[in-house]
Amino acid sequence: MNEQEQMESFYEIFDPSLPRLGPGDAGSTRRALRAALGGPTDDLTVASAGLRIIDLGCGNGAQTLVLAVETGLEIEALDNHKPFLQELDRRARAAGLAGKIHTREGDLLALDCEDASFDMVWCEGAIFIMGFRKGLARIRDLLAPGGSLALSELCWLKDDVPEECRSFFESQYPQMSDVSANLDTARACGYEVLDWFAQPESAWWEPYYTPLGEQVALLREGYAEDIDRSAMLDMVELEIEIYRKYHDCYGNVFFVLKR
């Protein structure tokens, strides 16, 4: 399989119609939003009035829709895969939020936003694309002073991780760090930490791994003769199985930071 075919196969698995493209749920997005807005507040629309918000690596926009509903604001949503943005546009129209969400095709590795042009940057499951430290530093430039950054990132949750799990991530995401190292990095990059929390296990299953597993099963029927594509499906299934076995060892952690 050449690179082009690999990408096609990847996007066949990660189809825009999936509920979302990484672990997460509306409750976690709301909790992080509340923290980013400064803590307990009854009316998030009042607390967020006038803020300029961008959602980086928005995908098909599960969290963008939550942000738009909760804040009542217009939100910019950036991703480099057009079919995800088209799906987000469709979902926004269906939810009566068409004028609220402005999708933009763009590259996280070459962001062309002006410095200090946002009061809040959202980035669920996509900071790893820039690298944790580099991403924090780049996003800090985009934030106006006092602005906030909410992101989710895979983190180790304990030290004594069984070999099978450790070696899976050594091959798939060797940069994965633990919470306290990431908090140190955030502070070193000039942020105050407002909150952090590991998303619940349910945020991995209902919205993400369960439908992804169904998608894999569906594709497998047509891939029986295709060794390369079958191997990609095997990898997704292995990732799901690793989480099923070792979900106490790592998690998707929300960090809510203030510039």
Ligand SMILES: C[S@@+](CC[C@H](N)C(=O)[O-])C[C@H]1O[C@@H](n2cnc3c(N)ncnc32)[C@H](O)[C@@H]1O
């Ligand atoms: C793990 S998904 C997270 C999507 C969404 N935030 C969610 O939680 O469902 C990562 C997203 O980053 C996007 N992405 C990957 N590389 C990118 C790049 N260089 N520039 C912009 N977006 C990118 C992918 O298309 C995908 O939508």
